[in-house]
Amino acid sequence: MFYRYHESPIGRLFISGDASGLQQLLMDVERHSWRVGDDWKLAAKELDAVCQQLDEYFAGRRKRFELRLAPQGTHFQQSVWHALQSIPYGQTSYYSRLAEQLGNPKAVRAVGTANGANPISVIIPCHRVIGRDGSLTGYAGGLQRKAQLLALEGASFPEQALLSL
Known part of the structure; x- marks a missing residue:
């Protein structure tokens, strides 16, 4: 290693x-x-x-990473991390949407837990997951960094989400 x-x-x-x-x-x-x-x-x-x-x-010159990824985790975590990679640059998603995408709409909390365990931040874009109401929900790197990454990508999220930072 x-x-x-x-x-x-x-x-x-x-x-x-x-x-x-x-x-x-x-x-x-x-x-x-x-x-x-x-x-x-x-x-x-x-x-x-x-x-x-x-x-x-x-620097704003790359929207998609082209790297071989080998995150270590359970089968469920791997499926969540794979789903995260389908969220396009500059867009956001919700935990419930990811759970539905995985075919298990009741697994919202489990999706959130797997999202928080992502060992390859930024590249596996867990920062693109926000609350259904547009709030900047938890982020292992801190909400300020989450807002910074989303702003870099030009993602839209309610201005009031920044007021709590």
């Missing part, structure tokens, strides 16, 4: 992956600790494509 840190407009990011693909992209305030395994190696060029695509995204 390789890892590195990357500076971005939303703060320092922790990135890790191996030959199977990118496994983590975590922000500095996430509740998940940045765990570096004893056998992990500081990346030389191994994660350069990830950093390059992130820089392009933050």
Whole structure:
């Protein structure tokens, strides 16, 4: 496993992956600790494509990531993370809509929990999920970052959602 840190407009990011693909992209305030395994190696060029695509995204030149992803999670989490990737750049969705998309409309809370466990933030766009009323619901990186990412993408959400930040 390789890892590195990357500076971005939303703060320092922790990135890790191996030959199977990118496994983590975590922000500095996430509740998940940045765990570096004893056998992990500081990346030389191994994660350069990830950093390059992130820089392009933050500069407004990339709307879709083209990376091999290998997030670790349960089958249900994987299905939610896959569904998140279908939310287009600059658009938002709701937990209930994702649950319906997965064929289980009663799984709204489980979808929310899986969304919160997303280990590859930004690239798997969990920030694009908002409350049905347009509110900026929870985000592991903080609501300010969520608003920043949505604004970068030009997504519309009610102005009152920003008043609580």
